[in-house]
Amino acid sequence: MTHFSALSLLKNALTGHRSWTPQWPESQPKAEYDVVIVGAGGHGLGAAYYLAKEHGITNVAVIDKGWLGGGNTGRNTTIIRSNYLYDESARLYDHALDLWDGLSQELNYNVMYSKRGVMMLAHNVHDVQSFQRHIHANRLNGVDNRWLTAQEAQAFCPPLNISPRARYPVMGAALQKRAGTARHDAVAWGYARAAASRGVDIIQNCPVTAIRRGSDGRVTGVETAKGFIRAKKVAVSAAGNTTVVMDSAGVRLPLESFPLQALVSEPVKPIFPCVVMSNTVHAYISQSDKGELVIGSGTDQYTSYSQRGGLPLIEHTVAAICEIFPIFNRMRMLRKWGGVVDVTPDRSAIVGKTPVPGLYVNCGWGTGGFKATPGAAHTLAWTVAKDDPHPANAPFTLERFTTGRLIDEAAAAAVAH
């Protein structure tokens, strides 16, 4: 694997960029692995990387039905933040933020993590109270989050309309300065490259059709389009398609899959310095380094695997954006797309063991798991390697839906991302 550095860039520039080598090989499946990970999104690839790097387990395959990073990892709006309400969430998301900090250096791959700040707008008294509650809870947990007045919010983000006559008046905002964005593809590619260089096989275009179990109930491997692959342990990290994969192992999950859409505008010069989210009107926006405005919405109302979603939602979102930022009224939109997100009843993820020995699951990240990528990957690898969860993911069990110990971010905020 070529090490990326200013020197290697210069050398390749001088030789006309003809001697770059592929960043990971085209792997074909071996007959048997210590660990098979289903799903080559950021979470699955990252888990393979941490298995190899931190636990010395390198006989690992990551299998994807499509191309790596082609699921929600490559479709999301890349907002990274950790200002969730509950102690459990604060620990897990802040664990991820700590890993984001050094990720580009660690992977020798620029994931373009940019701490440009995420500002959440309060449009009514309920928002004000709920955000202030979040801010207090966050500060008790040592998580960065602070209150801004409407004027301070506009100073931080000049395109914001704070006129008291606005359709969605801004009564203040919660700002997490440590939050921001990263380049989604680079996260998948960086982990893929780093995992492959430690011996992990990445097998693309190979749907996993079933999980097989032995007579003792233990996992024995996975059935795939390229035949049966034996595995001592299997970790499923298949986002919106998790239900389908886990059903084949006889594990039923509290998940529903919904379309989630996003869109980008034509690229323009830098105008938008941060990320702004408005949960009340379900719209959020940032500007990519390429110059496009990146706009996201809430999920469509119905469950679906179509990776599509309906136009009414896009219209609603864009209308809200034009109200909050009138300056974008005449901006043209370039394209829109959808992903399939796996939503749990309490809007918190499930990362851990399952009732089936040797089978692990990482799912339920729904509309907001990109930010968690390094944390989910790291704790999933830990759980698989030790057959025991890491303290950060220990509360995120499947059993909580039986015991009632929910981590109810849904009720706390009704926050989309």
Add this chain to the structure above:
Amino acid sequence: MLLIHCPYCEEILPELEFTYAGEAHIARPADPSAMSDGEWRDYLFIRSNVRGPHYERWRHAHGCGRFFNAVRDTVTDRFLTTYKAGEPRPDLSSIKETAE
């Protein structure tokens, strides 16, 4: 945008008139205090989340206001049929034929 047939109004109308109301045919437990924690989990939280024909509830919120059931293919988002609340779950093989 989905086009949805309301079995009460007997009209095909745009999705905007309707609200989705989750998986259909989940019966409220007859004897709640007799249920185990596992049974409560299944009732409250576990959903079939089918990839394919899905039995689901809709409400014609901006029309007659009534709840009804539908079978929709979650891969194509196409409705196979809609039927009134209280009617039995239609047999999948028969709807598929009529849909084709």
